[in-house]
Amino acid sequence: MSGERTDAGDEPADESLADDPPADEPPVVVKIGGAKAVDPAGAVGDAAHLTANGRRVVVVHGGSTVVDETIERLGMEPEYVESASGVTGRFTDAATMEAFTMAMAGTLNTELTALFREAGVDAVGLSGVDGGLLSGPRKSAIRVVEDGKKKIRRGEHSGRIESVNADLLSGLLADGYTPVVSPPMEGKESDGGVTPVNTDADRAAAAVAGALGADLVLLTDVAGVYADPDDPDTLIASAATPDELAAVEDAAEGFMGKKVMAAKEALSGGSGRVIVADANVNDPIIAALGGEGTTIERAAIAEQTETEGETA
Template identity: 60%
Template sequence: MTVVVKVGGARAVDPAGALEDVAELVADGRDVVVTHGGSTAVDDTLDALGMTPEYVETPDGVVGRFTDTETMEVFEMVLPGLVNTELVASLRSAGVDAVGLSGVDGGLLSGPRTSAVRVLDDGKRKIRRGDHAGRLESVDTDLLDLLLADGYTPVVCPPMAGADDGDVTPVNTDADGVAAAIAGALSATVVFLTDVPGVFDSEGTLIERVETPAEWRTVETVADGGMGRKVMAIEDALSDGAPSAVIADAGADQPVCSALDGGGTHVAPSAVTADSDAPEVDAT
């Protein structure tokens, strides 16, 4: 069974343990696809350049990055150019034949550009134009299957190939959504590594198993911010064919292996049904 590992981009997330686990899984003959974001690295670079990161809230309450032209240039420089290269180098140092790819490479990840986004501004609904974001609709599984069959471990990140008036242009897309789309397309288990042990209920207790629609609605209720985006990504992954999804702590001992062995919050496909109340939101 293929495993998709999404390494979180928060400042508190150290990928070292996850990469060691990936090397162990690959050595044991497992197919692994690593995905990642890098919002912290992007924000740090923007700050160093004297630019201010801009985040907007949609009418559905989802907060996402507004990626104007200058921010998109930084995004292209940092994610595939810096973060991806460092992860690939670390994996290769551990004996893994890792190959770095952005979603633009080979048209691996593609979908329409959504240059206009609905936002809330002082409580009013407005349209912001000029966003370099996209709605991920297609994963080239042939490319991933080819690499995996030849013994390579893909390390995938945004941007994706966005269709814009007939041209292909790099656009931002949500990194959790990338992991979900790849997991669904490959029918792979997906592990989201973050800076907390999983999803907690309103009493502060870790939710270990989510197997029914009622349990899923509880998760939707308590998850907000970045965790809310992961919950939406999990619904997409399971609906598209992933056999299971896990949210787990990147700082745990052997974070990937422990997640696959039962650690974190595990969600089964039976929890995500047509009557689930999860909102549909374009990832930006």
Template identity: 65%
Template structure:
């Protein structure tokens, strides 16, 4: 079994337990890819540098950071630092980890989006100067070569964005990066975050949705997912639609967070549920 682990970038997430679990999985002969985020670290660094981040809302209601050229430079710096720290942490656990950005070997490749559609003051507008991209290809050969050599990839944005004839490092969502990798490898995807999973009532931890197995349950899940959880559900859908058999959203701070998630903790989203929903919509 191949497993893709997304370690969240929230301030409340401690990666230590996840790294220990990755070591256990690798010792058991599993192929593992670790993908990490770091948006809060980017925000912290922008604040220290006196740079005010710009957030925009898309017509579909998703709010995200606008990545201009200055922000992109900070993004590259911060994600490179975080990647090195995670690789060193895994090396300390006896895992022969290799750090990669999506640019390396064009691990994550697709077109750059230099302009994005946004909503400002209730009006739809085009905002130019963005450094973001849409993943269209994953270099599976690169990952499999690392697996064959006994290495564990630790990957993160930025991705390799094609801009005319030039390749540029551009921002892309870390959850969706993990989903693209999981789909390309037909791997189980574990999205670790700072809560136990997805709640039917986002304000009540007693309402954990343990599994989503039917199309009707998937629709209920989408209704329940708010804020950053909406992005995780979007990533889960992309992973399942692309070939992942299962996606688990679970607590990064639990004891043995990955092993417990694979053993039933968290919210388990199954490929059959997505297929059932899509069939009902036809």
């Protein structure tokens, strides 16, 4: 989509588009990263432009840097652990969970919602607990590797999303609102209780995109997935087959591996395409939807799933 932006407070250039979202365009779920190197300003401006022209947008945000800063201000040390599968993640005990909720659902979500509203977007801030938006069983113990040995750490407050209240999001979108969503999620206890727990923001965005059948744009601080992680000139532009997706998975290291995992989950859940793109370029969302970054098509996972089914 190109053309001049609609400034906050101005009438949209095309009122029919503003009133009725184009029938052939799915919603857009945008994940804004929480690292200091990610500037949300471009995404905020793009969301204002898209919503003014009738495109439905849901924003999901992370905030690991601010969470760590909050933990440190409270006199604690952020703790990261390595899982048995080799993935590094935050260990979230009860005290850390309190700081996490303060930073994510409190400070960050409120500040980001205010930025969108200032830009003319009718944004509504939500945590994953609100309305059971993001829900799944709480994980109270995790397997970790410490000093080369596998151990079980208890007292964890995390969960994997198993359900999304898509009706809540669809209702807000139909009424012209732009949901701004953050962890924590609703962690369901075995006794029927509910506990706010940590969940990965990329995977939260993936779950939302899948539930809405939306395009997913994962904004980060690099241009996309590089074949050589140290060489920006090796950007992988697209993956539309299982072999191409496998090449993307092989190339993705560290934090990018989590994003590719989230991309696969989004596509398996119903998203049409996922784009991993740079948050800091001009018009980052529009650029991503227009072909910038690394685009992973639904066909890559669909063909992969079909092949796996035939093999079974």
